[in-house]
Amino acid sequence: MTRTSDRAQRSGHHGVSIDDVAAAAGVSTATVSRAVRGLPRVSPATREKILGIAADLGYVASSSASGLATGRTRTIGVLAPFVSRWFFSQSLEGADRELHARQYGLSLFNLGGHGSNRERLFNKTMVYKQIDALLVLCMALSHEEIEHLHKLDIPLVVVGGHVEECAYIGIDDYAAAADAVRHLIDIGHRDIALLHGDDATDLNFDVPRIRIRAYQEMMTAAGLDPRPEWDEAGDFTLASGQRAFRRLWTKPGPKPTAIFCAADEMAMGVIFEAKRAGVRVPEDLSVIGIDDHEFSAAVGLTTVAQRPDEQAELATRMLLDELGGAAGSVRSVVAPHRLIVRTSTAPPRRA
Amino acid sequence: MTRTSDRAQRSGHHGVSIDDVAAAAGVSTATVSRAVRGLPRVSPATREKILGIAADLGYVASSSASGLATGRTRTIGVLAPFVSRWFFSQSLEGADRELHARQYGLSLFNLGGHGSNRERLFNKTMVYKQIDALLVLCMALSHEEIEHLHKLDIPLVVVGGHVEECAYIGIDDYAAAADAVRHLIDIGHRDIALLHGDDATDLNFDVPRIRIRAYQEMMTAAGLDPRPEWDEAGDFTLASGQRAFRRLWTKPGPKPTAIFCAADEMAMGVIFEAKRAGVRVPEDLSVIGIDDHEFSAAVGLTTVAQRPDEQAELATRMLLDELGGAAGSVRSVVAPHRLIVRTSTAPPRRA
DNA sequence: TTGAAAGCGCTAACAA
DNA sequence: TTGTTAGCGCTTTCAA
Numbered sequence: 001m002t003r004t005s006d007r008a009q010r011s012g013h014h015g016v017s018i019d020d021v022a023a024a025a026g027v028s029t030a031t032v033s034r035a036v037r038g039l040p041r042v043s044p045a046t047r048e049k050i051l052g053i054a055a056d057l058g059y060v061a062s063s064s065a066s067g068l069a070t071g072r073t074r075t076i077g078v079l080a081p082f083v084s085r086w087f088f089s090q091s092l093e094g095a096d097r098e099l100h101a102r103q104y105g106l107s108l109f110n111l112g113g114h115g116s117n118r119e120r121l122f123n124k125t126m127v128y129k130q131i132d133a134l135l136v137l138c139m140a141l142s143h144e145e146i147e148h149l150h151k152l153d154i155p156l157v158v159v160g161g162h163v164e165e166c167a168y169i170g171i172d173d174y175a176a177a178a179d180a181v182r183h184l185i186d187i188g189h190r191d192i193a194l195l196h197g198d199d200a201t202d203l204n205f206d207v208p209r210i211r212i213r214a215y216q217e218m219m220t221a222a223g224l225d226p227r228p229e230w231d232e233a234g235d236f237t238l239a240s241g242q243r244a245f246r247r248l249w250t251k252p253g254p255k256p257t258a259i260f261c262a263a264d265e266m267a268m269g270v271i272f273e274a275k276r277a278g279v280r281v282p283e284d285l286s287v288i289g290i291d292d293h294e295f296s297a298a299v300g301l302t303t304v305a306q307r308p309d310e311q312a313e314l315a316t317r318m319l320l321d322e323l324g325g326a327a328g329s330v331r332s333v334v335a336p337h338r339l340i341v342r343t344s345t346a347p348p349r350r351a
Numbered sequence: 352m353t354r355t356s357d358r359a360q361r362s363g364h365h366g367v368s369i370d371d372v373a374a375a376a377g378v379s380t381a382t383v384s385r386a387v388r389g390l391p392r393v394s395p396a397t398r399e400k401i402l403g404i405a406a407d408l409g410y411v412a413s414s415s416a417s418g419l420a421t422g423r424t425r426t427i428g429v430l431a432p433f434v435s436r437w438f439f440s441q442s443l444e445g446a447d448r449e450l451h452a453r454q455y456g457l458s459l460f461n462l463g464g465h466g467s468n469r470e471r472l473f474n475k476t477m478v479y480k481q482i483d484a485l486l487v488l489c490m491a492l493s494h495e496e497i498e499h500l501h502k503l504d505i506p507l508v509v510v511g512g513h514v515e516e517c518a519y520i521g522i523d524d525y526a527a528a529a530d531a532v533r534h535l536i537d538i539g540h541r542d543i544a545l546l547h548g549d550d551a552t553d554l555n556f557d558v559p560r561i562r563i564r565a566y567q568e569m570m571t572a573a574g575l576d577p578r579p580e581w582d583e584a585g586d587f588t589l590a591s592g593q594r595a596f597r598r599l600w601t602k603p604g605p606k607p608t609a610i611f612c613a614a615d616e617m618a619m620g621v622i623f624e625a626k627r628a629g630v631r632v633p634e635d636l637s638v639i640g641i642d643d644h645e646f647s648a649a650v651g652l653t654t655v656a657q658r659p660d661e662q663a664e665l666a667t668r669m670l671l672d673e674l675g676g677a678a679g680s681v682r683s684v685v686a687p688h689r690l691i692v693r694t695s696t697a698p699p700r701r702a
Numbered sequence: 703t704t705g706a707a708a709g710c711g712c713t714a715a716c717a718a
Numbered sequence: 719t720t721g722t723t724a725g726c727g728c729t730t731t732c733a734a
Contacts, residue, residue, distance in 0.1 A: 015480055015503065017711055028721045033713060043719060058499070063481040064418030065711035068726045073415060075458070075481075083443045084645075089435040096434070096461040105481065107426070108457045110447040129366055130414040130426075130456065148409075152366065238649055272649040294435075295646065298589055298623040368727060379705045384729060394703055416727035419710045705734075710727105717722075 016057045025053045036061065063105075067130075075105035076319055077131035081139050083110050085236060086265060086293045087308045091137050091159055094309030098316040107131055111139070128152060133319040135159065135312065138207070141166070155322040155330050157315045160308060161207045167330045169315045171337040173207050176304045177214035177262070179339050180288045183302070184258045185222045188347040189286060192219065193230035193256035195244045195266050211262045211290070230256050234266040241269020249277060257286065257348035264289035264296050264303055271299060271344060282346035292340060300343035311335045367408045376404045387412065414456075418481075426456035427670060428482035432490050434461050436587060437616060437644045438659045442488050442510055445660030449667040458482055462490070479503060484670040486510065486663065489558070492517070506673040506681050508666045511659060512558045518681045520666045522688040524558050527655045528565035528613070530690050531639045534653070535609045536573045539698040540637060543570065544581035544607035546595045546617050562613045562641070581607050585617040592620020600628060608637065608699035615640035615647050615654055622650060622695060633697035643691060651694035662686045 021036075022029045027046065034042045035050040036059070042050075053059075067073045078095055080088045092108075099106050107130065134149065138160035141149070146165060149156050158168045184192050194215050197208035219226045232248060234240035241261065249255065261267035267289030271281050279285050289296065292305030314333065321329035372387075373380045378397060385393045386401040387410070393401075404410075418424045429446055431439045443459075450457050458481065485500065489511035492500070497516060500507050509519045535543050545566050548559035570577045583599060585591035592612065600606065612618035618640030622632050630636050640647065643656030665684065672680035 019711080029712075030714080030722080031720055034720090037713095041719060046719080058502075060479045062419065062711055064415045064424060065726090066713070067415030068413070068419050068728085069711080069713040071726075083434075083447070084437075084440040086435075089440045092434045092459070093461070096459065100461070106459045106461075108443070108447065108459050110444070110451070110457075128411045151409075238646060242649060268646070269649060276651075295589060295619070295623075298593060298620060300627075370727075380728075381706080381730075382704060385704090388729095392703060397703080413727055416710090417729070419712085420727080420729040422710075703734105706732090708729105708731090710729085713724100713726085715722100715724090718720080 015062070016059045018059070018061065021050065021054050021057055021059045024057065025050045072132050072323075073105075073130055074103065075107050075131050076133045076135060076316065077107045077109055078135045078137065079109045079111070079139060080137040081111045083108070086291065087160060088137055090308040091312035094312035095135055095316045097309075098313045098320065102320050104132075104320065132323050135315055135319060136163065136166075137312070139163075140206075155319045157318055157330050159311050159315045167318070167332045169311045169318075169333050169335055170207075171306045171311075171335045173210040174214045176290055176306070176337040177211040177260070178218050179337070180290060180304050181215050181218040181260050183339055183341065183345065184260060184286060184288060185218065185224070187286075187345065189258040190224055191230075191254070191256040191258070191348070192224065192226075193232065193248060193259040194226065195232045195234050195241065195259055195261040195270065197262045197266075198233045198235045198240075208262060215260055227256075229253065230259075234262070234269075236263045236265055238265050238269040238272075241266035241271075242273040243269075245270045245273040245277070249274075249279065255285075257284075258345070259285065259287055261287065261289045264291040264293035264301060267301055267303070267344075268293070268295060268299055271301065281344050283349060286345040286348070288345050290337075297342070302342045302345040303340055304337050305340050306335060306337045366413070367410045369410070369412065372401065372405050372408055372410045375408065376401045423483050423674075424456075424481055425454065426458050426482050427484045427486060427667065428458045428460055429486045429488065430460045430462070430490060431488040432462050434459070437642065438511060439488055441659040442663035445658075445663035446486055446667045448660075449664045449671065453671050455483075455671065483674050486666055486670060487514065487517075488663070490514075491557075506670045508669055508681050510662050510666045518669070518683045520662045520684050520686055521558075522657045522662075522686045524561040525565045527641055527657070527688040528562040528611070529569050530688070531641060531655050532566050532569040532611050534690055534692065534696065535611060535637060535639060536569065536575070538637070538696060540609040541575055542581075542605070542607040542609070542699070543575065543577075544583065544599060544610040545577065546583045546585050546592065546610055546612040546621065548613045548617075549584045549586050549591075559613060566611055578607075580604065581610075585613070585620075587614045587616055589616050589620040589623075592617035592622075593624040594620075596621045596624040596628070600625075600630065606636075608635075609696070610636065610638055612638065612640045615642040615644035615652060618652055618654070618695075619644070619646060619650055622652065632695050634700060637696040637699070639696055641688075648693065653693045653696040654691055655688050656691050657686060657688045 018029045018032050022032045031042060032050055035047045036054055076099060082088050096106055133155040136158040141163050156166055158166050160170045162168050196212045216226050229251060232244040234244050259270060261270060267287050270287050274281050274285055281287055289301055289303040292303050296303050318330045369380045369383050373383045382393060383401055386398045387405055427450060433439050447457055484506040487509040492514050507517055509517050511521045513519050547563045567577050580602060583595040585595050610621060612621060618638050621638050625632050625636055632638055640652055640654040643654050647654050669681045
């Protein structure tokens with residue numbers, strides 16, 4: 001049985017191969033390969049003929065085969081600790097926009113909820129050898145992991161945080177947090193609570209800490225004393241914001257007049273729970289966040305806005321440029337942030 | 352130059368290959384292949400030795416190569432019209448859970464915002480031949496697309512909606528919507544507005560229509576008249592809910608005492624905008640949605656809950672079972688929904 | 703239990 | 719401009 005008839009037998013099952021197209025067009029596979037990829041060295045007539053036949057036959061190249069031959073998969077990996085949080089889904093959208101435009105695929109590696117599966121992910125067949133570059137979202141990477149990645153020498157950039165020795169794209173977290181706290185101070189608050197992101201989990205590396213430090217230093221600089229009993233921890237979820245508010249308000253002692261939350265999702269949790277408890281925002285409590293979540297405008301949340309989608313889009317563009325041969329395309333860049341004052345903040349009443 | 356030395360030269364760049372492991376272990380590549388995949392026909396001693404060496408060398412199989420050899424990529428595709436909407440990010444989480452557990456990869460095909468890029472996606476190298484199965488989220492597929500997919504004969508299931516000739520998993524949309532409307536009627540409402548999902552876009556196939564029909568039929572059955580001027584269209588976003596409320600409230604004429612929204616995100620838009628306009632919920636307006644979005648509990652939104660993550664997880668499990676040889680694993684199933692009464696609905700005051 | 707060898711479908715020199 | 723050919727790294731009979 002010849003190779004061709006052999007394939008023809010299977011053609012119903014698997015797809016049409018390059019040989020089928022070549023045979024039908026009466027040319028070699030090399031020519032088909034050039035034609036379908038838009039490479040030069042194919043006469044217009046031949047190309048047209050081949051393209052027509054390829055379309056008729058419904059030919060589409062096997063990514064495994066071309067991947068094997070070229071060492072490139074035309075796929076980039078996106079590594080995220082979650083996908084259903086605002087920052088990550090926004091980033092995904094942004095990355096995908098760029099990838100889509102450049103005809104690249106996107107492989108998602110979600111670590112959410114999997115806990116220690118993380119190790120598995122890095123050791124198993126998953127990440128390696130099936131992507132040309134890696135976009136890391138808001139995650140700390142261990143030394144080993146970085147080593148590993150560098151050894152593979154695939155382009156790598158992290159969005160939304162800093163990882164040593166890696167290019168990163170994100171806002172200036174210190175400045176953003178400082179802007180938020182300054183706004184509170186500027187409008188007269190002195191009793192400002194903090195709802196920071198937890199850094200017990202390895203997923204949220206230094207960003208939470210930077211925001212905490214900014215808060216502390218802004219307070220100190222303004223001659224204010226951060227009170228330990230007004231320092232709450234959350235995990236960037238709405239629910240954690242609700243819980244934090246409850247803890248804060250059930251504690252004995254004086255209440256803050258404002259609260260700086262390290263993320264909008266937590267800030268909204270505070271707002272919703274305050275409402276439920278009959279605490280008025282902003283009359284009794286001013287609330288400020290960071291992010292400008294999709295819901296923030298509607299809720300009236302004052303916040304420091306950032307655009308993770310644009311950050312991820314830029315990061316992806318760099319990755320793709322680097323793959324395209326433009327060495328040095330991948331580099332760190334600071335993304336913009338800006339304070340948006342809405343209705344969740346106002347001067348304190350009992351000032 | 353021998354093949355081996357040739358590879359050795361590149362070993363810094365690309366990864367360690369199966370030949371490297373075989374050479375180091377003094378066995379054939381076939382044995383390494385069996386050993387690392389946990390296949391039988393390898394002596395315990397040999398296996399252990401190979402595994403040790405593979406680990407030392409950091410060997411991980413090339414997915415392109417094994418994909419080419421087996422015709423399987425161990426990757427499933429997820430096709431979604433958006434990723435940052437609640438339903439989709441939830442589904443992604445669910446699908447990923449199952450995939451992760453079974454050591455499969457996830458390739459994301461997001462059509463969001465790309466408009467007509469959709470065609471491109473289906474014709475180009477993207478979807479085909481790089482996935483073993485396809486999970487479609489809430490999307491209508493054209494006849495051609497379905498044909499194409501069926502011809503490839505890769506397992507396919509759609510979550511969150513119906514596509515002719517395809518297995519689907521989702522709630523009973525008619526019943527869910529009817530339950531919502533019935534709740535409103537049960538507590539005494541007669542003037543019930545409708546905020547339905549738009550189906551101008553091809554992305555939201557028949558689900559919106561089903562919910563509209565349920566609303567109409569429930570109303571009629573209760574002897575109530577759906578008023579055309581209280582029929583608003585949204586696109587499942589918060590903002591569209593806000594706009595719908597504004598339109599409804601700036602219209603001359605009587606106002607409804609309740610509004611049934613085809614999705615929580617729109618319902619919350621209505622609630623936030625009502626608040627801003629001084630319309631009290633539920634005193635002046637009862638609002639009900641469908642979904643049980645992450646924010647719904649905090650907002651107090653009465654809704655008909657569903658779990659897209661579990662739906663997608665189940666769908667993925669079916670896909671994987673089918674790939675695993677359990678023919679007939681992929682089938683349609685109706686997912687559960689349930690009414691959750693919170694504080695956004697109450698009997699009308701001016702009943 | 704292990705190995706040899708023939709592909710999987712495509713790409714990329716190198717020839718023609 | 720086009721074709722020949724040798725792999726890419728792995729899997730999988732078939733022998734040994």
